[in-house]
Amino acid sequence: MVNRFIxxxxxxxxxxxxxxxxxxxxxxxxxxxxxxxxxVHGDFEDENYSKLIEKFGTQHISLDLINKIKxxxxxxxxxxxxxxxxxHRDLDWILNKYENGEQFYLYTGRGPSGLVHMGHLLPxxxxxxxxxxxNSKLIFQIxxxxxxxxxxxxxxxxxxxxxxxxILDVIAIGFNPELTKIIVDTEHIKSLYPIAIxxxxxxxxxxxxxxxxxxxxxxxxxxxxxxxxxxxxxxxTVLENKPTPVLIPAAIxxxxxxxxxxxxxxxxxxxxxxxxxxxxxxxxxxxxxxSSSKPETAIFTTDxxxxxxxxxxSSFTGxxxxxxxxxxxxxxxxxxxxxxxxxxxxxxxxxxxxxxxRCRSGNLLCGExxxxxxxESVIFIKDFKKRRExxxxxxxxxxxxxx
Amino acid sequence: MVNRFIxxxxxxxxxxxxxxxxxxxxxxxxxxxxxxxxxVHGDFEDENYSKLIEKFGTQHISLDLINKIKxxxxxxxxxxxxxxxxxHRDLDWILNKYENGEQFYLYTGRGPSGLVHMGHLLPxxxxxxxxxxxNSKLIFQIxxxxxxxxxxxxxxxxxxxxxxxxILDVIAIGFNPELTKIIVDTEHIKSLYPIAIxxxxxxxxxxxxxxxxxxxxxxxxxxxxxxxxxxxxxxxTVLENKPTPVLIPAAIxxxxxxxxxxxxxxxxxxxxxxxxxxxxxxxxxxxxxxSSSKPETAIFTTDxxxxxxxxxxSSFTGxxxxxxxxxxxxxxxxxxxxxxxxxxxxxxxxxxxxxxxRCRSGNLLCGExxxxxxxESVIFIKDFKKRRExxxxxxxxxxxxxx
Numbered sequence: 001m002v003n004r005f006i007x008x009x010x011x012x013x014x015x016x017x018x019x020x021x022x023x024x025x026x027x028x029x030x031x032x033x034x035x036x037x038x039x040v041h042g043d044f045e046d047e048n049y050s051k052l053i054e055k056f057g058t059q060h061i062s063l064d065l066i067n068k069i070k071x072x073x074x075x076x077x078x079x080x081x082x083x084x085x086x087x088h089r090d091l092d093w094i095l096n097k098y099e100n101g102e103q104f105y106l107y108t109g110r111g112p113s114g115l116v117h118m119g120h121l122l123p124x125x126x127x128x129x130x131x132x133x134x135n136s137k138l139i140f141q142i143x144x145x146x147x148x149x150x151x152x153x154x155x156x157x158x159x160x161x162x163x164x165x166x167i168l169d170v171i172a173i174g175f176n177p178e179l180t181k182i183i184v185d186t187e188h189i190k191s192l193y194p195i196a197i198x199x200x201x202x203x204x205x206x207x208x209x210x211x212x213x214x215x216x217x218x219x220x221x222x223x224x225x226x227x228x229x230x231x232x233x234x235x236x237t238v239l240e241n242k243p244t245p246v247l248i249p250a251a252i253x254x255x256x257x258x259x260x261x262x263x264x265x266x267x268x269x270x271x272x273x274x275x276x277x278x279x280x281x282x283x284x285x286x287x288x289x290x291s292s293s294k295p296e297t298a299i300f301t302t303d304x305x306x307x308x309x310x311x312x313x314s315s316f317t318g319x320x321x322x323x324x325x326x327x328x329x330x331x332x333x334x335x336x337x338x339x340x341x342x343x344x345x346x347x348x349x350x351x352x353x354x355x356x357x358r359c360r361s362g363n364l365l366c367g368e369x370x371x372x373x374x375x376e377s378v379i380f381i382k383d384f385k386k387r388r389e390x391x392x393x394x395x396x397x398x399x400x401x402x403x
Numbered sequence: 404m405v406n407r408f409i410x411x412x413x414x415x416x417x418x419x420x421x422x423x424x425x426x427x428x429x430x431x432x433x434x435x436x437x438x439x440x441x442x443v444h445g446d447f448e449d450e451n452y453s454k455l456i457e458k459f460g461t462q463h464i465s466l467d468l469i470n471k472i473k474x475x476x477x478x479x480x481x482x483x484x485x486x487x488x489x490x491h492r493d494l495d496w497i498l499n500k501y502e503n504g505e506q507f508y509l510y511t512g513r514g515p516s517g518l519v520h521m522g523h524l525l526p527x528x529x530x531x532x533x534x535x536x537x538n539s540k541l542i543f544q545i546x547x548x549x550x551x552x553x554x555x556x557x558x559x560x561x562x563x564x565x566x567x568x569x570i571l572d573v574i575a576i577g578f579n580p581e582l583t584k585i586i587v588d589t590e591h592i593k594s595l596y597p598i599a600i601x602x603x604x605x606x607x608x609x610x611x612x613x614x615x616x617x618x619x620x621x622x623x624x625x626x627x628x629x630x631x632x633x634x635x636x637x638x639x640t641v642l643e644n645k646p647t648p649v650l651i652p653a654a655i656x657x658x659x660x661x662x663x664x665x666x667x668x669x670x671x672x673x674x675x676x677x678x679x680x681x682x683x684x685x686x687x688x689x690x691x692x693x694s695s696s697k698p699e700t701a702i703f704t705t706d707x708x709x710x711x712x713x714x715x716x717s718s719f720t721g722x723x724x725x726x727x728x729x730x731x732x733x734x735x736x737x738x739x740x741x742x743x744x745x746x747x748x749x750x751x752x753x754x755x756x757x758x759x760x761r762c763r764s765g766n767l768l769c770g771e772x773x774x775x776x777x778x779e780s781v782i783f784i785k786d787f788k789k790r791r792e793x794x795x796x797x798x799x800x801x802x803x804x805x806x
Binding site (some may be wrong): 020143145149152156186187189190194196197198200201202203205206208209214215216217218220221222223224225226235239273402 | 559630
């Protein structure tokens with residue numbers, strides 16, 4: 001799959017570069033890849049995701065591991081089957097723990113730098129699935145401090161508004177309120193801070209610089225922040241008062257946080273957090289200009305139906321310039337966001353495979369796919385918005401209580 | 404006054420060097436001066452304190468300003484008269500505010516890296532005096548996070564113990580409980596953190612490096628910490644919901660914090676904090692080895708009377724090697740900790756001046772001064788310990804309540 005896109009955040013005046021993970025080959029697409037928790041640029045092909053695994057030192061999700069998941073849960077989630085979740089650390093270890101009767105926590109989160117779009121929902125939908133299958137407690141962290149510190153033009157009120165809006169989305173996913181607690185950093189800092197300073201004490205600026213790409217112009221809030229995102233990895237052990245395994249489902253760009261967390265975990269007497277890493281889901285616009293911060297490129301959970309339809313119908317596709325050419329030459333689903341959204345959100349496995357070959361053979365025109373995606377998305381978003389509105393009454397139920 | 408001493412903290416594995424404030428003269432004493440919030444080394448003579456004023460960009464406390472204080476309060480505190488408090492920033496401004504009916508907050512603090520000794524008490528005694536004279540609210544910050552982050556061998560329990568012990572000392576000073584609130588960073592972080600990230604966002608690593616001497620080996624907790632100590636400068640404005648002036652009485656080594664705080668204050672819509680800076684009060688041991696972390700060099704508020712007496716009687720003095728020589732040549736009160744402790748704690752102005760000239764002329768032997776200091780200190784510490792014990796029941800009354 002060629003999955004070229006650029007993700008960045010609007011209004012940034014700080015730019016961090018994570019170490020370029022390309023080797024010395026003249027492979028232009030991989031040379032241009034930048035991945036930090038704050039910036040993702042590049043051509044994402046399967047090959048490049050494989051290189052990320054190598055560079056970050058994570059593991060492919062092997063067939064053996066997929067079979068192990070199937071043995072325990074009785075099935076394999078399509079997002080694993082489709083390799084949307086493609087990489088892991090210690091997933092086998094945490095499944096062994098579970099088989100030996102040790103419950104694990106799930107931990108994921110959201111940086112409230114804007115409204116939530118469909119691409120954001122995939123890891124959360126998967127996290128909800130894991131919660132159901134493993135009856136796991138979940139900590140969902142909202143890093144309002146990070147987004148305030150990173151975005152030079154954001155004031156605290158703007159972030160506060162996003163925090164509220166994003167919480168509605170999280171609750172609308174349908175997490176079990178008895179097992180799920182939302183942590184907002186500035187609100188629940190008292191529970192994070194004592195753990196964060198334990199972590200911070202073990203990480204030199206030199207290490208943080210090489211992992212996160214900090215430089216002399218980085219503000220000291222950003223430099224001090226990573227331990228705040230690391231802290232929820234160890235919070236379950238504090239809450240349960242016994243060593244408690246944690247599994248983090250999240251996109252691969254968050255990996256730097258877990259790398260430093262794993263480095264210090266055992267020194268501090270905690271388990272290393274396990275991870276399952278997803279790829280990135282791009283927006284709908286032209287490949288060279290995709291950006292989640294550009295409203296026209298993403299279907300937001302707050303969009304009106306006619307807006308959803310319009311965005312989908314204006315989407316970039318893998319199609320040919322004319323119907324005639326498409327019928328003659330076929331189109332390219334590998335570079336088509338319409339195809340991906342249908343695949344990850346709405347198609348069955350069988351239907352997606354059929355769609356792939358029909359598209360390639362020229363027997364499927366882009367209008368048909370767009371129309372299907374528009375219809376499905378409108379239904380999905382309408383339903384999601386209803387759950388989102390109901391979530392307003394459930395906020396207190398989901399909020400973590402600091403001790 | 405020659406006031407040579409070395410203060411550092413035991414168990415440090417990190418060393419920061421504040422920019423050496425010496426100029427290019429071959430003045431050996433000033434070349435060896437290092438001042439950061441975590442380390443003070445050097446020969447402290449009046450001349451060097453003057454150089455500090457120049458280097459840090461603070462102001463001498465002028466006669467005009469002393470007269471202004473006298474006009475408002477009806478008197479001049481001996482610690483100002485004796486130039487123990489020798490430097491300031493915006494003290495004139497804050498007195499003008501006060502004269503115009505605008506109340507100011509006092510803010511000072513303690514890094515709980517050990518037990519409290521008499522040297523620590525002087526700025527607090529002065530702060531209490533200011534509280535009485537100006538009817539000021541006081542925020543007293545205990546930086547348990549900083550001391551945990553700085554001292555590589557300190558675990559959180561060790562710090563917790565010091566926090567409790569130090570709080571007893573603070574309360575024993577006699578602050579007005581209705582006007583005084585103690586903030587323990589890890590306990591009250593929720594009230595500090597939102598202000599701290601506002602500050603942190605405005606300070607680059609480059610600035611922090613040059614002000615605090617951070618380097619690649621500094622842990623990221625230390626780099627992220629300064630905004631936590633800066634935050635109480637702005638907290639009064641949040642608490643009072645209107646711009647509120649703040650005056651910080653503290654030793655000059657804390658100045659780097661206030662410098663960065665003042666740099667960002669107006670950008671964030673706060674008043675710059677005003678300061679009144681004290682000199683350092685050394686321990687009692689040999690000049691070349693003085694260190695507040697060496698128990699034999701300091702009279703702790705928890706010392707037993709016989710221990711107090713023994714420490715004083717073993718003190719280094721400015722005396723001559725023999726009684727005969729002392730009678731013949733006179734002694735040197737300028738380098739004598741026994742003289743300083745008597746001067747700052749127990750002597751009246753008149754008595755201190757007499758002592759100075761009697762000492763210089765050879766008409767006063769060290770045994771007499773030591774005996775006087777021992778007697779006075781035993782009475783002082785006995786009384787202080789009683790108040791310290793009573794403080795155990797007042798802790799809750801003095802603790803800040805996070806909102």
